[in-house]
Amino acid sequence: MPTHPILDYLWIIPLLPLLGSATNGLFGAKWPNKIINAVAVGSTGLSFAAALEAVREFRQLSPEQIPWVKQYFSWIAAGSFRAGFDLQIDQLTVVMLMVVTGVGWLIHIYSMGYMAHEGGYYRFFSYLNLFMFFMLILVMAANYVLLFVGWEGVGLSSYLLIGFYFLKKSAADAGKKAFIVNRIGDFGFMLGMFLLFRTFGTLDFVALFDKASHWPPEAMGQLGTFTIACLLLFMGACGKSAQLPLYVWLPDAMEGPTPVSALIHAATMVTAGVYVVARSHLLFTHAPTAMLVVAIVGCATAIFAATIGLVQTDIKRVLAYSTVSQLGYMFLACGVGAFSAGIFHLMTHAFFKALLFLAAGSVIHAIGGEQDMRHMGGLSGKIRWTYLTMLTATLAIAGFPPLAGFFSKDSILLSAFLSENGGPYAGHILYAFGLLTALLTAFYMFRLIFLTFHGKPRYDEHHVHVHESPWSMLGPLVILAVLSIFGGWFALPAFWGGPDYFANFLQPVFGGGESAAAESAAQALELPLAGVAVFTALVGFGIAFWLYLKQPGKPEQLAKSMKGVYTTLLNKYYVDELYAAVIVNPLMWISTNFLWKTVDVAGIDGAVNGIADSATAIGDTSRRTQSGNTRSYAVWVVIGAIVVIAAIFWPLLRPAAGMVP
Amino acid sequence: MIPTNYYLVLSAILFGLGVIAFVFKRNIIVIFMSIELMLNAVNLAFVAFSQAMGKLDGQVFVLFVIVVAAAEATVGLGIIILTARNRQSLNVERVDLLKL
Numbered sequence: 001m002p003t004h005p006i007l008d009y010l011w012i013i014p015l016l017p018l019l020g021s022a023t024n025g026l027f028g029a030k031w032p033n034k035i036i037n038a039v040a041v042g043s044t045g046l047s048f049a050a051a052l053e054a055v056r057e058f059r060q061l062s063p064e065q066i067p068w069v070k071q072y073f074s075w076i077a078a079g080s081f082r083a084g085f086d087l088q089i090d091q092l093t094v095v096m097l098m099v100v101t102g103v104g105w106l107i108h109i110y111s112m113g114y115m116a117h118e119g120g121y122y123r124f125f126s127y128l129n130l131f132m133f134f135m136l137i138l139v140m141a142a143n144y145v146l147l148f149v150g151w152e153g154v155g156l157s158s159y160l161l162i163g164f165y166f167l168k169k170s171a172a173d174a175g176k177k178a179f180i181v182n183r184i185g186d187f188g189f190m191l192g193m194f195l196l197f198r199t200f201g202t203l204d205f206v207a208l209f210d211k212a213s214h215w216p217p218e219a220m221g222q223l224g225t226f227t228i229a230c231l232l233l234f235m236g237a238c239g240k241s242a243q244l245p246l247y248v249w250l251p252d253a254m255e256g257p258t259p260v261s262a263l264i265h266a267a268t269m270v271t272a273g274v275y276v277v278a279r280s281h282l283l284f285t286h287a288p289t290a291m292l293v294v295a296i297v298g299c300a301t302a303i304f305a306a307t308i309g310l311v312q313t314d315i316k317r318v319l320a321y322s323t324v325s326q327l328g329y330m331f332l333a334c335g336v337g338a339f340s341a342g343i344f345h346l347m348t349h350a351f352f353k354a355l356l357f358l359a360a361g362s363v364i365h366a367i368g369g370e371q372d373m374r375h376m377g378g379l380s381g382k383i384r385w386t387y388l389t390m391l392t393a394t395l396a397i398a399g400f401p402p403l404a405g406f407f408s409k410d411s412i413l414l415s416a417f418l419s420e421n422g423g424p425y426a427g428h429i430l431y432a433f434g435l436l437t438a439l440l441t442a443f444y445m446f447r448l449i450f451l452t453f454h455g456k457p458r459y460d461e462h463h464v465h466v467h468e469s470p471w472s473m474l475g476p477l478v479i480l481a482v483l484s485i486f487g488g489w490f491a492l493p494a495f496w497g498g499p500d501y502f503a504n505f506l507q508p509v510f511g512g513g514e515s516a517a518a519e520s521a522a523q524a525l526e527l528p529l530a531g532v533a534v535f536t537a538l539v540g541f542g543i544a545f546w547l548y549l550k551q552p553g554k555p556e557q558l559a560k561s562m563k564g565v566y567t568t569l570l571n572k573y574y575v576d577e578l579y580a581a582v583i584v585n586p587l588m589w590i591s592t593n594f595l596w597k598t599v600d601v602a603g604i605d606g607a608v609n610g611i612a613d614s615a616t617a618i619g620d621t622s623r624r625t626q627s628g629n630t631r632s633y634a635v636w637v638v639i640g641a642i643v644v645i646a647a648i649f650w651p652l653l654r655p656a657a658g659m660v661p
Numbered sequence: 662m663i664p665t666n667y668y669l670v671l672s673a674i675l676f677g678l679g680v681i682a683f684v685f686k687r688n689i690i691v692i693f694m695s696i697e698l699m700l701n702a703v704n705l706a707f708v709a710f711s712q713a714m715g716k717l718d719g720q721v722f723v724l725f726v727i728v729v730a731a732a733e734a735t736v737g738l739g740i741i742i743l744t745a746r747n748r749q750s751l752n753v754e755r756v757d758l759l760k761l
Contacts, residue, residue, distance in 0.1 A: 630692075631683075631684055634684050635684055638680055
């Protein structure tokens with residue numbers, strides 16, 4: 001048997017960022033930035049290197065050794081329940097591992113430049129490394145319980161980083177909002193875990209999926225164990241991956257520093273929900289109802305968020321809604337059973353969305369902290385590298401061939417078109433909405449580009465000194481741009497009938513593969529559908545071009561003529577207001593008037609204070625006996641002696657008294 | 662021979678007198694003497710029992726009590742002398758610092 005130095009010591013990969021986090025967090029306060037950089041970037045870089053080595057060794061494993069599970073120690077053991085610190089690596093983990101460590105490392109490098117002038121430098125990198133640790137635990141866990149540890153841990157890091165500028169109230173509030181909304185989803189996730197354990201008696205992936213695969217699949221509309229468990233897990237995924245109705249925290253999360261938005265709220269953490277659904281694909285394929293729900297929620301979120309993104313003016317918020325929309329795409333893929341397409345889109349999205357955020361950060365950096373696109377414009381000549389990389393990412397997300405986004409989006413749309421889960425036309429409807437989303441995506445992304453980089457400058461040219469970012473920031477941009485171009489080429493040969501390398505690579509995890517008939521049907525559809533998708537993207541581009549470059553006054557006229565629609569979109573369909581009225585305010589009222597003023601103040605405080613007060617009162621009274629007068633003490637001694645003597649002799653006296661006639 | 666009860670009654674009377682004097686007198690010397698009175702009342706009871714039961718245990722205890730009483734007299738009188746010096750008085754009412 002060949003030796004696998006990293007595969008045997010898989011824990012090294014997550015441990016390195018944890019060490020970096022601890023070192024910077026405990027000792028970094030007084031250190032110069034250079035040392036903090038070395039610790040933070042070094043630990044994630046080493047982790048990335050270890051992950052690369054792990055993947056190299058993984059490629060040498062024989063198929064029966066996969067999934068490669070290492071059990072390190074038993075963490076919880078109670079009765080028949082066992083949850084260990086077990087790490088596992090299979091093809092799905094490999095993809096996630098590469099995305100998390102690779103993109104994470106690039107963003108660490110970028111942060112060195114972006115955060116250079118910010119206070120709390122060590123704190124930022126400590127949190128960022130902590131996030132890497134938990135994210136790696138999440139993707140490498142071999143059971144749901146350990147996965148949940150990572151799941152909660154990334155939520156914590158997300159909270160800490162959104163609220164990084166904690167003196168700013170909106171940032172602190174956004175952090176809390178993210179945390180609380182995620183709790184709602186986590187509640188479902190935990191219930192799902194409990195149900196799975198109750199049904200199958202284990203939460204280890206290998207054992208659980210092995211047992212589940214022997215169960216018969218449920219029928220459409222049947223609310224069996226699989227369906228309920230999957231819906232509960234999906235509830236957790238909705239929270240983490242910002243799907244309807246729990247997406248509200250993600251746009252607010254843009255209060256955090258831009259590298260955080262890129263790493264956590266675009267590339268990695270928010271895709272954890274997609275990862276969980278893909279990881280549990282065996283359960284989901286047993287529950288067609290749950291699959292349909294996933295597809296519908298994903299599709300609805302995709303188009304819902306895309307429409308909001310049309311009118312936002314904050315550059316990061318546009319990207320945030322775009323992220324929500326693209327995550328919806330990934331769930332749409334999972335919901336129609338195309339898990340590998342979903343993961344494919346997850347990967348390419350990690351590249352181009354991280355790039356978009358980092359480039360947006362570079363723009364913000366260049367013009368001195370301005371985030372409103374109405375105060376930008378005409379920047380393309382001044383920050384050429386940022387412009388070129390961001391344009392690449394935009395072309396990728398809009399779905400122009402041969403960039404990464406085109407391939408992943410195309411395979412999702414194709415799978416949706418072919419889906420027959422939920423009726424013969426269900427797939428076509430999902431496809432139509434997906435295509436419409438693609439159109440909107442192309443439109444709002446080019447709107448962003450045109451508003452930011454083209455047209456006349458709308459910022460104060462005398463006061464704002466536009467400057468290109470340092471190379472520590474541009475380097476990651478260029479690398480990500482290259483990945484955004486070539487990242488989709490794994491699927492390229494499929495267009496002329498060759499193998500789809502990405503799908504083939506994941507095939508051992510997701511199993512199956514389509515029947516020959518379906519495959520030929522898919523091949524016949526592949527090119528026409530791709531043509532339609534490209535045409536849609538071109539239409540989106542054209543509308544944006546016409547509205548924002550050719551007729552600069554037109555958007556305002558449109559906004560006026562469709563005032564109702566415009567304000568609804570601008571206010572994000574009033575969802576935040578709705579939640580505030582229906583959930584937040586009643587809860588606040590109950591908390592204030594009942595829980596606080598009645599239960600806490602009157603009940604709990606009353607009981608505690610009452611006991612304390614009565615003790616004081618008793619002490620106050622009995623204190624009087626301590627008069628300092630020796631003779632009174634003597635009296636007490638005498639009384640005590642009499643009582644003791646009486647107690648001793650009382651039983652002896654009683655019978656004598658009884659015998660008296 | 663005088664019955665044991667007589668001794669015991671005498672002992673109880675002496676002890677009671679000691680207690681009453683201890684509680685009601687104010688002069689520290691008198692209080693101290695009343696303690697001696699109580700101790701010796703107990704000694705009397707010990708000796709009486711020893712005689713009645715034909716064992717020597719009681720007499721041994723009496724010797725212990727006398728030794729302890731001697732030691733107590735030494736320490737107690739020392740304290741009394743210091744108290745008298747500090748307060749120019751032997752009134753026990755004046756010794757009341759031991760309170761809240």
